[in-house]
Amino acid sequence: MDATNRQVAEVLAEIGALLEILGENPFKVRAYARAAEVVGHLGRSVAGMDRDELEVLPGIGKAIAEKITEIVETGTCRERERLREAMPPGLPALLDLQGVGPKTVRRLWKDLGVGGLDDLEAAARGHRIRTLRGFGEKKEHEILRAVGVARRGSERMSLTEAEPLADLLLAAIPGEARVAGSLRRGRSTIGDIDIVTLAPAAETALALAGVADEVIDAGEKKVSVRIGGRRADVRFTAPDEIGAMLLYLTGSKAFNIRLREVARSAGMRLNEYGLTDQETGGLRRFRTEDEVFAALGMSPVPPELREDRGEVELALEGALPSLVDVQEVRGDLHVHSDWSDGSMSLEEIAAAGEARGYEYVLVSDHSASLGIARGLDAPGLARQQAAIEQVNRTAGCTLLAGVEVDIIADGRLGLPDEALEGCDLVIASVHSAFGQDEDVMTRRVIAAIENRRVDIIGHPTGRIIGRRPPVAVDMERVIGAAAENRTALEINASPGRLDLDDIYIKQAHERGVRLAIGTDAHAPSELANIRYGLALARRGWCGPGDILNTRSLADLTGRHG
DNA sequence: GCCGTTTTCGGCCCGACTGTTTTCAGTCG
Structure with missing residues (x-):
C-alpha cells in the first residue's frame, strides 16, 4: 500500500537528522527538514502526485521529489538505508535531548562509542563525558538530566495543562505580559510556553524563580524556567518595540x-x-x-x-482569506444534558446558551449501547424531544433536538432510523472497537457518512491528547466521502480532544466539506471551550461559510425539513 | 538540497545564552 504523507514526512525528517549527525551541509539538512514539514501538512496525498507535481511544491526539487516517489512505493528509500548503516540505530534519538545537538552526538559517538540512550547514561554516570575536550562537569550533569527527562517521556502538552501554567506565570510577572508562541497560534498541543513582557527583567526573574521548579537560564533579555515539568521562555521588551518581539516569539x-x-x-x-x-x-x-x-x-x-x-x-x-470570527458563531453544536452523562438540565443548557448570546444549542446526548453510561434508547429520545419542545416555548436560546448516536463496529448506527427521524441534527461517533484496522475503520466511518440521517461525524479520529492515539482511519477517504455526501465533520472543541486537528480541517475546507464546531460540554463552564474549536477552524483556513455554527437557526433546521 | 524581475552559482534568518573558554562553539527558539 502507498505510504501516507505522514510516513513520507517521517522518512524525510529522519534523513535530515542522519545527515546532521554525519556533519553534512546544514542547508541540506534544513532542506530535508523543510520538505518533511511541507509534505506533512500538504492538503493532498503525495502518493497520487507525479514528479512534476511534486517539484512544484515549495522546498521540493528534483532530488527530494525522486525520494518521495521511492518512499511512496517502497515505504523507505535507499538514501535512508545507506545513512542508517553509517551509524548505530540509537543515535538519532539523542538529538531530542535538551542541550544535545548534532555536534555533541557526533563527539559522543566518535570519541566515547556512545550508540544510544543507555550508552550515554552509562558514560555520564561513569564521568567519561567530562574527559572530552570542550565538555565539563556541568555538561555531564545537563546530559544526565536530559536523559532522565527523555525517559519520563515529554510529549507536547494539552491546552488544559498549558493554560493554567501560563496563567500562573502571567500572575507572577510584575507588569504587563502577553502569551505568545504556539498557545497564541491556537495549536492543539503546546510544546513550551512563551511570554512577552514589559516588566523589568531583574524583578521578573526573581518573581519567576519563586513560582518555577527551576530556572534554566536567566539573562538580561530573557528568562527560561521549568514549571510543572514544562519549559517556559519569558522575553523582556519595551512598548516601542513590542510589535517585533511579539511577532518573533509567536x-x-x-x-x-x-x-x-x-x-x-x-x-x-x-x-x-x-x-x-x-x-x-x-x-x-x-x-x-x-x-x-x-x-x-x-x-x-x-x-x-x-x-x-x-x-x-x-x-x-494582500489576498489572505478572511477567517471565521468568534462573533459569527451563533451556537454550539454538541452539548450533553443530564438525559445522558451530562450534568446540565435542558433548562440549564438553554440558559448557558443564552448567556453566551447564542441563537441555538444542539442537545446531543448519547444513544444507548454498550459502553456508554445512561444513553438514550428510542423511546427515551422521543421523550427528550418533547421536553425540548417544552423548554423552547420560553427559552431565550433555542435547543435543537439532536443525538450523538454510536457508530457500532459494523458501521450501522446505535439507534434505528425511525428514532433519528425526529432529530434536527444527528451526530454519529465512534465510541467502541477503537482497535479496528484502517480499512475496516474507514469503511465503518464512511458507512455512517453515507447514512442520510447523519449530519455530522463526531470527533472523527477519536484521539484523546496524551491518552489515546487517533484511530487508524484514512482521513483522505473520509473527507472525500464527506464531500460527496454533504455530511459535516466535527471540530470537537473539548481541549482534551481537539479532533479534527488543523491539518485535516484544512484538507476538509479545501474539499468544500462543512465543519461543525461542538464543545462536547457536559457542564456549563465547558461551553466556553468553543474558542478552542474556533482557533482550530481558523488554523484550518476556514471562513464563515465553512462552519455550520455560523448559519441561522432557520438555515440549519431547514436543510432537514 | 533548493532557489532565482539583481543570480543556473552562490547564497541560504537571526539573536540569546551557557559552558568551557582566552575569543567562541553549540544549542535553542
Whole structure:
C-alpha cells in the first residue's frame, strides 16, 4: 500500500537528522527538514502526485521529489538505508535531548562509542563525558538530566495543562505580559510556553524563580524556567518595540524564517527588535505587529495562520482569506444534558446558551449501547424531544433536538432510523472497537457518512491528547466521502480532544466539506471551550461559510425539513 | 538540497545564552 504523507514526512525528517549527525551541509539538512514539514501538512496525498507535481511544491526539487516517489512505493528509500548503516540505530534519538545537538552526538559517538540512550547514561554516570575536550562537569550533569527527562517521556502538552501554567506565570510577572508562541497560534498541543513582557527583567526573574521548579537560564533579555515539568521562555521588551518581539516569539519558526527572507529581499533585516535597513543600518521599531507587516508590504497575518503554509505569499499579495470570527458563531453544536452523562438540565443548557448570546444549542446526548453510561434508547429520545419542545416555548436560546448516536463496529448506527427521524441534527461517533484496522475503520466511518440521517461525524479520529492515539482511519477517504455526501465533520472543541486537528480541517475546507464546531460540554463552564474549536477552524483556513455554527437557526433546521 | 524581475552559482534568518573558554562553539527558539 502507498505510504501516507505522514510516513513520507517521517522518512524525510529522519534523513535530515542522519545527515546532521554525519556533519553534512546544514542547508541540506534544513532542506530535508523543510520538505518533511511541507509534505506533512500538504492538503493532498503525495502518493497520487507525479514528479512534476511534486517539484512544484515549495522546498521540493528534483532530488527530494525522486525520494518521495521511492518512499511512496517502497515505504523507505535507499538514501535512508545507506545513512542508517553509517551509524548505530540509537543515535538519532539523542538529538531530542535538551542541550544535545548534532555536534555533541557526533563527539559522543566518535570519541566515547556512545550508540544510544543507555550508552550515554552509562558514560555520564561513569564521568567519561567530562574527559572530552570542550565538555565539563556541568555538561555531564545537563546530559544526565536530559536523559532522565527523555525517559519520563515529554510529549507536547494539552491546552488544559498549558493554560493554567501560563496563567500562573502571567500572575507572577510584575507588569504587563502577553502569551505568545504556539498557545497564541491556537495549536492543539503546546510544546513550551512563551511570554512577552514589559516588566523589568531583574524583578521578573526573581518573581519567576519563586513560582518555577527551576530556572534554566536567566539573562538580561530573557528568562527560561521549568514549571510543572514544562519549559517556559519569558522575553523582556519595551512598548516601542513590542510589535517585533511579539511577532518573533509567536512564530512559528518556519514563519519567522519566511518573514526574514521577505525582509531581506526588500533590503532589510528583521529580528525581534525591529527592521534594520541594510544600507543605512537604521533600526525601525514597532509598537504593533500590524505595523511590521505593513512595513514589509504585507497584510497582517492572523496568529493562527503563521505556519509557512502559503500564508506569507498571500499576505504579500494582500489576498489572505478572511477567517471565521468568534462573533459569527451563533451556537454550539454538541452539548450533553443530564438525559445522558451530562450534568446540565435542558433548562440549564438553554440558559448557558443564552448567556453566551447564542441563537441555538444542539442537545446531543448519547444513544444507548454498550459502553456508554445512561444513553438514550428510542423511546427515551422521543421523550427528550418533547421536553425540548417544552423548554423552547420560553427559552431565550433555542435547543435543537439532536443525538450523538454510536457508530457500532459494523458501521450501522446505535439507534434505528425511525428514532433519528425526529432529530434536527444527528451526530454519529465512534465510541467502541477503537482497535479496528484502517480499512475496516474507514469503511465503518464512511458507512455512517453515507447514512442520510447523519449530519455530522463526531470527533472523527477519536484521539484523546496524551491518552489515546487517533484511530487508524484514512482521513483522505473520509473527507472525500464527506464531500460527496454533504455530511459535516466535527471540530470537537473539548481541549482534551481537539479532533479534527488543523491539518485535516484544512484538507476538509479545501474539499468544500462543512465543519461543525461542538464543545462536547457536559457542564456549563465547558461551553466556553468553543474558542478552542474556533482557533482550530481558523488554523484550518476556514471562513464563515465553512462552519455550520455560523448559519441561522432557520438555515440549519431547514436543510432537514 | 533548493532557489532565482539583481543570480543556473552562490547564497541560504537571526539573536540569546551557557559552558568551557582566552575569543567562541553549540544549542535553542
